[in-house]
Amino acid sequence: MGIAERKERDKEELRERILIAAKTLFLEKGVEKTSIRNIADLIEYSPGSIYHYFKDKNEIFHSLHQGGFQQLMSRMEVLAKVSNPMERLKRMGAIYVDFALENPDMYDLMFIKEAPMDHVYNSNDEQWKEGFGTFNFLRATIQECIQAGHFRGHEEEALSFLVWSTVHGMVSLHIRRRCEVVLAQRQDTIVKDGLSEFFTILDRLSL
Amino acid sequence: MGIAERKERDKEELRERILIAAKTLFLEKGVEKTSIRNIADLIEYSPGSIYHYFKDKNEIFHSLHQGGFQQLMSRMEVLAKVSNPMERLKRMGAIYVDFALENPDMYDLMFIKEAPMDHVYNSNDEQWKEGFGTFNFLRATIQECIQAGHFRGHEEEALSFLVWSTVHGMVSLHIRRRCEVVLAQRQDTIVKDGLSEFFTILDRLSL
């Protein structure tokens, strides 16, 4: 009965090759400008054959996007060892920004892109609950900060939203290229610089 | 000599009709999914004729994009009367958020939607840079705040980017409905609440 299993493995392998090719091209020239024919060319198969492994182009995005939340969550795991909540909060922000800058297309799919990904957020997708978990982790950390005497006068939920918004705002303006004209001469460092300004503010709020 | 002028007016009128049709469709189904043929159908002209009034699709987007900035800029004009820079900064944030919440589609077009036109951001279009006058106004205001003794230890440009990012982050997460799952019970107020948390932080940084 090893033949059926080998066939299954072969099929899974080609599926994986499609995903790798798609990811390569998405990162190289963007999702919209990558065609099914481009992907097919790269793996040396016909365009039609891709539709044997994925329903459509969106399903390829979705498949890659699932991996995205898993990646982000696994990056956050090192924070379990950071006992100081303020330190944890800052390192959380750094991990979030790093992830976004290193995987802009993935981040785009996860937090910026609209319509075709709506079903992801309405479904009981396990990976989405992972993302939900990330925000709850932020809230818990901020709650700890408050209990430790920081952020006096602030409300936990709204402050958590504000913190999330701040890092999301920076990386999404960068990813959608809204700071290129306005901050042309320091495109590469502006997000990191903004983050360090944010850390300065957080430190000042701790006193 | 009134004939030439009438022709000029007619031409300008058709140009305007193209823009209105494009705006309608862009906001309705997105820039990428709106075709030149769609626009032509709506104004009951042939697709080719649109190229008599705009170099390409990018130029149509560009034109609408600028109009949005002009709108936002005109709302900011009342701030000229606010002499206290910290007060001006806060009211600027409120105007920005209000504009975004009242015109989510236009905001989407201006700051969130994928901007397919590379040449726009790479060009040294003077008029385009005018569109970003709002950001320069923010920078000037923060510069004034620093000169008045606020934001000690902060760097003006990076801080300006951070402030912009914070308000952009909140409204864009709201517009793209990323807080619905995570903050289901206070969708309607979370942006305003987040902004008020932000104001609290700004006040604390003034001391």
Place this chain on the structure above:
DNA sequence: AAAATAAATGAACACTGTTTAAAATAAAAA
């Protein structure tokens, strides 16, 4: 009325995502 000018058109080109009937290949059964 004829000539010159400007505007609008529709067909064509090279792309896109996706579907599908047919062909090639591999596996199972005779």
Place this chain on the structure above:
DNA sequence: TTTTTATTTTAAACAGTGTTCATTTATTTT
């Protein structure tokens, strides 16, 4: 081994895209 069955891959086709351009249509000038 040969035939039948199932699967995988393909090429062609469909309907769409942005854009170009020769041709037609309408308007203005002579």
